Amino acid sequence: MIENKIGITLGCPAGIGPEVILKSLQHFQEKFPEVLSSLLIIGDARVIEQRAKWLGIKIPPELEILSLTEIDVKPGEPSVDGFKAMGLFVQKAIDLAKEGKIKAIVTGPISKEGLEKVGIKYKGHTEWLAQELGAKDFxxxxxxxxxxxxxxxxxxxxxxxxxxxxxxxxxxxxxxxxxxxxxxxxxxxxxxxxxxxxxxxxxxxxxxxxxxxxxxxxxxxxxxxxxxxxxxxxxxxxxxxxxxxxxxxxxxxxxxxxxxxxxxxxxxGVNITLGLPVIRTSPCHGTAYDIANKGVANPSSFIQAIHLAYKLIQV
Missing domain, CATH: 3.40.718.10 (Isopropylmalate Dehydrogenase)
Known part of the structure; x- marks a missing residue:
């Protein structure tokens, strides 16, 4: 059931977003299992399952996934379908926040060039969330x-x-x-x-x-x-x-x-947007397409983004 969750958007499916998310989930399952029940992945179950198999990571059975698409994508090979999907993931998180169903959003890295290619007018997450969520000062x-x-x-x-x-x-x-x-x-x-x-x-x-x-x-x-x-x-x-x-x-x-x-x-480090009606954090890195097919992406920033979001929703 979606309620009072931290929504995690997958980011661009061809980037390192799915990888660092899966590695972060592994971290929380091993060290902070109480956080895991608060997480909702907003993305593509097929992409997550394929990336998990490739990385040799077992998806926690208690994890809730809201799957919006079903696309085939290869790590490090961005595509128009992937760009459209990453836009859907962000918009769904915004909609859930407006409905009061998630308390925080942790955003996976997206491609600003990709947004432009599929006709999304925003330069990035910060401006997009602020506009859609009605933040005057952010x-x-x-x-x-x-x-x-x-x-x-x-x-x-x-x-x-x-x-x-x-x-x-x-x-x-x-x-x-x-x-x-x-x-x-x-x-x-x-x-x-x-x-x-x-x-x-x-x-x-x-x-x-x-x-x-x-x-x-x-x-x-x-x-x-x-x-x-x-x-x-x-x-x-x-x-x-x-x-x-x-x-x-x-x-x-x-x-x-x-x-x-x-x-x-x-x-x-963690990027956080202040002034929104919900908590929003993200890692301090981008899609990193150049290493997305190598399995070497460091999840530290994403782990800290989840930690910070979890801490702030307790306030």
Missing amino acids: VMSFYGERLKVSLVTTHIPLKEVPEKITADKVFATAKLSFEFLLKLKVLNPKIALCGVNPHAGEGGLIGEEEKTVLKEAITLCQKAGLPVYGPYPADSLFFWAYQGRYDLVVAMYHDQGLAPFKLIHFED
């Missing part, structure tokens, strides 16, 4: 035991970043990040803002955003009682966050935040 954030990062801007050209950074946007990012830290039960959380420019603008010598936009954002945060500090130079801030001085860093653009995060949490 944030792409990343979770690791040693470092947590939220992004003010995401998948846009670097030249567009300054005009997209507004005081209201920074404030919304900080607010959702603070609420996330509270759900994680972080005591007396501290959030630090990255500067936009090298050396956080050097007092206006290398840019004005720190003295204008970010100063205004910090004022908004202080009025709302948010423990936000900065802005600090990005080249040193991440070191201090890693050392534990700050619990989360708000980065102004994609690579500013993701380069240091993935240096530390490349294998076990």
